[in-house]
Amino acid sequence: MSVDNSLLEAYNQTTFPLIGHSKRNIQILKEALNDSDESMDSDVYGKGKLIEDFQNNMAEYLGKESAVFFPSGTMAQQIALRIWCDKKGLKKVAYHPLCHLEIHEEDGLKELHHIESILLADHSRTVQLEDVLSMNEDVSCLLLELPQREIGGQLPDYADLEAISAYCREKGIMLHLDGARLFEILPYFQKSAAEICKLFDSVYVSFYKGIGGIAGAILAGDEAFTKESKVWKRRHGGDLISLYPYIISADYYFKQRLPKMGQYYEEARELAGFYNQCHAIITKPLVPVSNMFHVHLDVTKAKLEAILLAIYEETSIGLTPSIRELSESSCYFEVHIGERYANVPKAGIKQVFQMLDERIR
Amino acid sequence: MSVDNSLLEAYNQTTFPLIGHSKRNIQILKEALNDSDESMDSDVYGKGKLIEDFQNNMAEYLGKESAVFFPSGTMAQQIALRIWCDKKGLKKVAYHPLCHLEIHEEDGLKELHHIESILLADHSRTVQLEDVLSMNEDVSCLLLELPQREIGGQLPDYADLEAISAYCREKGIMLHLDGARLFEILPYFQKSAAEICKLFDSVYVSFYKGIGGIAGAILAGDEAFTKESKVWKRRHGGDLISLYPYIISADYYFKQRLPKMGQYYEEARELAGFYNQCHAIITKPLVPVSNMFHVHLDVTKAKLEAILLAIYEETSIGLTPSIRELSESSCYFEVHIGERYANVPKAGIKQVFQMLDERIR
Numbered sequence: 001m002s003v004d005n006s007l008l009e010a011y012n013q014t015t016f017p018l019i020g021h022s023k024r025n026i027q028i029l030k031e032a033l034n035d036s037d038e039s040m041d042s043d044v045y046g047k048g049k050l051i052e053d054f055q056n057n058m059a060e061y062l063g064k065e066s067a068v069f070f071p072s073g074t075m076a077q078q079i080a081l082r083i084w085c086d087k088k089g090l091k092k093v094a095y096h097p098l099c100h101l102e103i104h105e106e107d108g109l110k111e112l113h114h115i116e117s118i119l120l121a122d123h124s125r126t127v128q129l130e131d132v133l134s135m136n137e138d139v140s141c142l143l144l145e146l147p148q149r150e151i152g153g154q155l156p157d158y159a160d161l162e163a164i165s166a167y168c169r170e171k172g173i174m175l176h177l178d179g180a181r182l183f184e185i186l187p188y189f190q191k192s193a194a195e196i197c198k199l200f201d202s203v204y205v206s207f208y209k210g211i212g213g214i215a216g217a218i219l220a221g222d223e224a225f226t227k228e229s230k231v232w233k234r235r236h237g238g239d240l241i242s243l244y245p246y247i248i249s250a251d252y253y254f255k256q257r258l259p260k261m262g263q264y265y266e267e268a269r270e271l272a273g274f275y276n277q278c279h280a281i282i283t284k285p286l287v288p289v290s291n292m293f294h295v296h297l298d299v300t301k302a303k304l305e306a307i308l309l310a311i312y313e314e315t316s317i318g319l320t321p322s323i324r325e326l327s328e329s330s331c332y333f334e335v336h337i338g339e340r341y342a343n344v345p346k347a348g349i350k351q352v353f354q355m356l357d358e359r360i361r
Numbered sequence: 362m363s364v365d366n367s368l369l370e371a372y373n374q375t376t377f378p379l380i381g382h383s384k385r386n387i388q389i390l391k392e393a394l395n396d397s398d399e400s401m402d403s404d405v406y407g408k409g410k411l412i413e414d415f416q417n418n419m420a421e422y423l424g425k426e427s428a429v430f431f432p433s434g435t436m437a438q439q440i441a442l443r444i445w446c447d448k449k450g451l452k453k454v455a456y457h458p459l460c461h462l463e464i465h466e467e468d469g470l471k472e473l474h475h476i477e478s479i480l481l482a483d484h485s486r487t488v489q490l491e492d493v494l495s496m497n498e499d500v501s502c503l504l505l506e507l508p509q510r511e512i513g514g515q516l517p518d519y520a521d522l523e524a525i526s527a528y529c530r531e532k533g534i535m536l537h538l539d540g541a542r543l544f545e546i547l548p549y550f551q552k553s554a555a556e557i558c559k560l561f562d563s564v565y566v567s568f569y570k571g572i573g574g575i576a577g578a579i580l581a582g583d584e585a586f587t588k589e590s591k592v593w594k595r596r597h598g599g600d601l602i603s604l605y606p607y608i609i610s611a612d613y614y615f616k617q618r619l620p621k622m623g624q625y626y627e628e629a630r631e632l633a634g635f636y637n638q639c640h641a642i643i644t645k646p647l648v649p650v651s652n653m654f655h656v657h658l659d660v661t662k663a664k665l666e667a668i669l670l671a672i673y674e675e676t677s678i679g680l681t682p683s684i685r686e687l688s689e690s691s692c693y694f695e696v697h698i699g700e701r702y703a704n705v706p707k708a709g710i711k712q713v714f715q716m717l718d719e720r721i722r
Contacts, residue, residue, distance in 0.1 A: 026401050027400065030394055037387075041384070042385040074595070075597065075598025076598070105596060112474075112597070234435070234469065235467045237437070237466075237597055237599060240432055241575075242385070243576075
């Protein structure tokens with residue numbers, strides 16, 4: 001067994017794991033289904049009350065003409081970019097170098113759609129107006145991820161966003177929102193989802209991050225756009241005869257947890273504060289702007305693992321299930337807040353951070 | 362409301378609809394989940410006991426080295442053909458003109474994978490050895506669908522299948538099985554699934570036709586093939602964080618209904634016999650070779666609808682929810698047998714066919 005696995009197992013055995021909502025087990029589906037009438041008809045190839053109601057509700061919530069439920073964001077976003085590229089007749093898009101499409105999709109965008117990517121900004125920051133202004137290549141579409149997950153969930157200034165949107169409209173560049181964690185940034189921006197989405201031509205949101213559903217995504221935009229997206233959904237093999245297990249759970253947890261995004265955000269700020277009081281630890285961003293952040297530590301991965309294993313054993317509080325090496329002498333891990341954090345005794349959390357601070361020196 | 366909808370609604374209101382297992386409602390998922398321990402861990406991006414156990418069981422059942430669970434057959438089959446085309450360096454495949462990839466997938470094979478299709482045989486019959494021998498173009502892969510759904514679920518002779526397989530092996534043409542209804546033909550062929558699959562290099566099977574699950578498919582082949590299929594599954598957006606709602610129901614109904622394929626097949630033969638005793642009606646095939654067949658009628662669609670609406674009303678037995686026009690004076694519909702047929706009183710069925718025979722004249 002690798003050391004990584006022992007940390008994961010020790011984390012899973014703590015009474016109080018700090019991250020997320022709950023264990024990913026089938027109780028999540030059972031709970032969502034308990035609420036549903038068993039005689040409710042399945043959706044059938046994208047049709048039927050169950051899927052259409054959810055799509056209509058999400059279109060309204062996001063302030064878009066129309067919305068389509070997809071099994072995955074990977075599928076939804078490739079398709080969005082393909083549609084915009086076809087519309088402009090230019091297979092080129094721009095996004096951040098740590099965009100999901102660039103690093104997590106086995107190059108589906110290039111291998112299936114033959115779309116070239118122009119990378120803006122760098123690993124330390126989000127895409128800003130300047131990056132867009134100084135692009136010296138024409139693109140069909142710019143994708144912005146809010147918040148930028150792989151750099152701890154950072155956000156651009158809202159004014160910068162508005163300026164990027166205005167510039168893109170002027171230049172005829174379609175603007176797509178990777179809103180995998182859009183619900184999670186509403187409390188910081190103090191905007192409605194529709195206000196933010198108004199800046200974009202198309203929007204993808206996910207239901208298994210902050211919402212904690214099982215899987216699935218919504219892609220929203222104007223009627224012509226979503227109509228074309230359904231054709232591509234079928235081509236990708238995503239037009240399943242029934243998507244209702246995902247839709248029912250998306251709907252159930254969306255209603256339950258959307259109102260709690262403010263709480264998760266406040267708790268993330270509190271927890272980041274605890275980390276930042278420790279020696280050799282800093283969070284990115286320093287003050288979270290959503291329910292997530294990254295914890296960077298100037299210690300070796302091996303040393304941190306040993307420290308955490310002992311702390312989990314002694315306190316039964318779990319900080320993270322895994323650690324990633326950054327260099328020979330530094331490492332980091334990701335934190336996102338859900339239902340669990342509120343259930344952990346504050347005194348225990350303070351004790352954990354005292355221990356961490358002492359042992360990491 | 363169109364006439365088509367009234368037939369569907371009248372069918373759904375009969376006490377004894379003859380086709381399939383049950384209504385497609387969420388009770389299907391609830392029943393499958395009742396059997397499962399709620400603390401069972403979700404699969405996570407294709408990993409975990411839940412998905413791996415099912416994949417291993419299916420690989421063994423199909424007699425293949427390895428198997429991968431896919432959200433849809435559309436995705437699985439495009440990927441299978443892509444892998445074989447890449448292996449041979451030739452983007453050309455052969456299949457029947459009514460192949461699912463040719464008529465139901467919005468040309469995903471062409472639009473996403475740029476694979477050209479050569480059409481063998483015609484609308485009246487299945488692909489035979491002669492068609493393969495007389496192909497005057499080189500192809501990477503031949504796809505055979507057993508049974509050929511769109512022509513009533515017809516099958517080639519088993520000896521012909523074996524000869525096609527031997528020829529393809531000799532010529533280096535990869536042979537792929539569209540086994541969407543493979544389980545359903547085992548009683549007729551009197552072969553195990555593994556015996557049939559042995560003739561093919563790759564195999565797709567579905568879990569929501571005869572099995573009656575919610576959605577999902579297995580793609581099986583050798584280790585190198587399935588490994589590559591997982592890369593393409595991610596590219597397509599099919600590598601969902603959790604596929605367990607489909608896997609649990611596939612597993613549950615597979616165990617329950619695989620042993621009943623013989624019964625469904627016998628019942629299909631019986632029901633086809635009733636149709637064939639009627640004036641102006643013939644089934645394709647004349648004697649079914651699986652649980653399905655098509656009913657062809659030498660009457661107008663409008664006349665048949667009127668007759669059926671009256672029969673459903675008078676007997677509360679439903680023959681079909683929909684009818685498709687073939688010409689100005691003929692039409693057809695599809696029948697597939699599942700759990701429902703055995704529950705319908707035989708006297709009622711005989712009465713229905715007496716009425717149908719009298720009124721269709």
